[in-house]
Amino acid sequence: MWQPNRLEQERLIKVEQLEMRQVAPYPRRAERTHTTAAAITAFTALEGQNGAEAAEGLEVTVCGRIRRVNIKGKLSFLHIEDESGRLQLFLRIDNLDDSRYALVKDKLVEMDDFVQASGTMMRTKAGEPSVLVHDFKLLSKALSPLPVIKQATQEDGTVIEYGEFSDVEQRYRQRYADLAVNYDVREVFIKRAAVIRTLRRFLDDEGFLEVETPILQPVYGGAAARPFITHHNHLHQDLFLRISFELYLKRLLVGGYDAVYEIGRDFRNEGVSYKHNTEFTMLEFYKAYIDYRGVMSLTERMLAAAAAAVNGTTVVEFQGQTLNFAPPWPRMTIREAVKHFCEIDYMDYPDAPSLETAIRNMGDSIAPGQPWGKLVEHLLGEHVEPNLIQPTFITDYPRDISPFAKRVEYDDVHVERFEFYIAGMEMGNAFTELNDPRDQEQRFLEMAKLYRAEDDDATPLDEDYLRAMRYGMPPNGGFGMGVDRLVMLLTNQRSIRDVLLYPHLREEK
RNA sequence: GGCCCUGUAGCUCAAUUGGCAGAGCAGUUGACUCUUAAUCAAUUGGUUGUAGGUUCAAGUCCUACCAGGGUCACCA
Numbered sequence: 001m002w003q004p005n006r007l008e009q010e011r012l013i014k015v016e017q018l019e020m021r022q023v024a025p026y027p028r029r030a031e032r033t034h035t036t037a038a039a040i041t042a043f044t045a046l047e048g049q050n051g052a053e054a055a056e057g058l059e060v061t062v063c064g065r066i067r068r069v070n071i072k073g074k075l076s077f078l079h080i081e082d083e084s085g086r087l088q089l090f091l092r093i094d095n096l097d098d099s100r101y102a103l104v105k106d107k108l109v110e111m112d113d114f115v116q117a118s119g120t121m122m123r124t125k126a127g128e129p130s131v132l133v134h135d136f137k138l139l140s141k142a143l144s145p146l147p148v149i150k151q152a153t154q155e156d157g158t159v160i161e162y163g164e165f166s167d168v169e170q171r172y173r174q175r176y177a178d179l180a181v182n183y184d185v186r187e188v189f190i191k192r193a194a195v196i197r198t199l200r201r202f203l204d205d206e207g208f209l210e211v212e213t214p215i216l217q218p219v220y221g222g223a224a225a226r227p228f229i230t231h232h233n234h235l236h237q238d239l240f241l242r243i244s245f246e247l248y249l250k251r252l253l254v255g256g257y258d259a260v261y262e263i264g265r266d267f268r269n270e271g272v273s274y275k276h277n278t279e280f281t282m283l284e285f286y287k288a289y290i291d292y293r294g295v296m297s298l299t300e301r302m303l304a305a306a307a308a309a310v311n312g313t314t315v316v317e318f319q320g321q322t323l324n325f326a327p328p329w330p331r332m333t334i335r336e337a338v339k340h341f342c343e344i345d346y347m348d349y350p351d352a353p354s355l356e357t358a359i360r361n362m363g364d365s366i367a368p369g370q371p372w373g374k375l376v377e378h379l380l381g382e383h384v385e386p387n388l389i390q391p392t393f394i395t396d397y398p399r400d401i402s403p404f405a406k407r408v409e410y411d412d413v414h415v416e417r418f419e420f421y422i423a424g425m426e427m428g429n430a431f432t433e434l435n436d437p438r439d440q441e442q443r444f445l446e447m448a449k450l451y452r453a454e455d456d457d458a459t460p461l462d463e464d465y466l467r468a469m470r471y472g473m474p475p476n477g478g479f480g481m482g483v484d485r486l487v488m489l490l491t492n493q494r495s496i497r498d499v500l501l502y503p504h505l506r507e508e509k
Numbered sequence: 510g511g512c513c514c515u516g517u518a519g520c521u522c523a524a525u526u527g528g529c530a531g532a533g534c535a536g537u538u539g540a541c542u543c544u545u546a547a548u549c550a551a552u553u554g555g556u557u558g559u560a561g562g563u564u565c566a567a568g569u570c571c572u573a574c575c576a577g578g579g580u581c582a583c584c585a
Contacts (some may be wrong), residue, residue, distance in 0.1 A: 373585085
């Protein structure tokens with residue numbers, strides 16, 4: 001239940017006063033001929049062509065939220081803001097109906113309200129393009145004032161903000177207020193849209209078909225993660241929120257599409273951190289007749305395109321580091337990488353117990369009884385990953401933790417899989433996809449054995465997926481990437497929460 | 510889940526280490542026909558996250574809880 005505070009009570013009284021003066025606080029209709037940016041552009045263009053006097057004949061009707069008020073007796077300045085930017089309204093009692101002007105003078109139309117203003121363009125003595133207002137209309141009364149932030153525009157055009165709205169909890173819980181007062185935040189989500197648009201365009205141009213597959217799945221799979229479980233009442237059936245799209249997308253290659261992709265939400269019932277949110281945006285694609293080397297090439301080019309589209313260059317400044325997305329990216333097998341950063345060749349320890357002992361002897365504390373591949377992965381995550389600042393492919397992962405990848409040619413314990421890392425973060429995962437149904441069934445069974453102890457992460461055997469594969473699946477390369485993390489890199493945001501409009505928070509009490 | 514830090518006015522922060530809860534901004538009232546962080550004068554505003562406890566006295570110390578951040582654990 002809303003308990004208006006003092007400031008809000010003042011504004012509620014103003015609504016009554018507005019209604020007494022026959023002014024609707026929330027009228028039905030609005031009109032607009034120009035955005036604020038378009039009004040300024042049109043005005044300065046006319047000045048250039050026909051001179052200052054002619055330009056002042058330009059009539060505009062603009063709309064926006066009042067972000068600055070300066071009442072100087074019989075003369076007032078208001079700045080309104082729409083999505084395109086800010087524009088000054090110049091209100092003079094000489095040019096307005098007295099009762100209209102009084103709405104501003106009496107502060108019934110004030111900070112944070114939405115208004116519509118009509119008038120002619122002009123420059124103030126200070127040279128600022130403004131609207132000499134002949135009439136204006138209240139469009140929406142703000143009952144709660146936004147956090148107070150004042151801005152000063154420097155001579156070089158940079159904007160300094162005085163005061164701030166910085167409490168992260170409030171910013172996330174009331175993202176609307178955050179967006180309304182923090183322009184930088186709005187910019188992040190404009191760039192986010194540009195990233196996703198570019199990924200989509202890149203794949204479309206490469207001949208991929210965009211598809212949508214079920215979010216509610218009867219059998220989850222394609223990754224090792226704890227799912228959210230829900231229930232369909234009429235079908236009396238438990239359903240899982242997907243943890244990946246992988247198995248549904250690869251079925252489509254059986255169906256005859258050569259290349260498919262999906263951008264959508266995955267859900268994982270796990271912890272949150274600066275790079276984990278319970279629901280996150282994933283891009284997966286699968287393309288027939290290429291292997292993981294082909295996927296590496298697509299990866300490099302796609303991310304370079306995304307960086308260029310958002311920031312105009314493949315050089316990315318991220319948290320004090322300079323990252324270069326331009327292809328080709330360095331490639332290193334996981335064995336080479338571990339050798340290089342840990343000075344240990346894990347192939348000297350071919351079974352889990354001996355590798356576990358070796359890792360303990362390095363001084364690492366690890367949970368006992370983990371599969372061999374997970375131990376290798378521990379070495380990677382602990383000692384290699386933090387050092388992988390520039391975009392890097394790490395290739396040829398252990399087979400026992402990669403149930404959907406084809407074996408390498410040179411031995412029986414590695415598979416054609418890569419992950420790529422940027423700024424010390426795992427960004428994505430890709431394979432030469434396994435398309436032998438007999439091998440796939442074996443892998444499912446091996447996984448079931450491997451994870452029996454910790455069955456939270458067990459990948460259930462998907463009979464229908466095997467049935468699809470038995471009809472014949474073309475050889476193909478597949479790819480998955482956390483889109484939010486890419487957005488973090490390209491917008492220089494430290495936390496995944498800053499690239500999600502509504503990050504997951506505990507329930508408000 | 511463990512450990513550490515934080516929570517004071519609408520926003521951003523103080524409070525001399527246990528001794529009368531304060532400032533700037535915004536709000537209210539007034540002045541001002543070219544301001545732009547407008548200015549000038551006056552002024553309102555608090556259950557110090559919640560609930561207990563110690564004390565003559567608690568924003569400050571203790572306990573529990575709530576929320577957020579960090580970190581570890583977890584996370585193909």
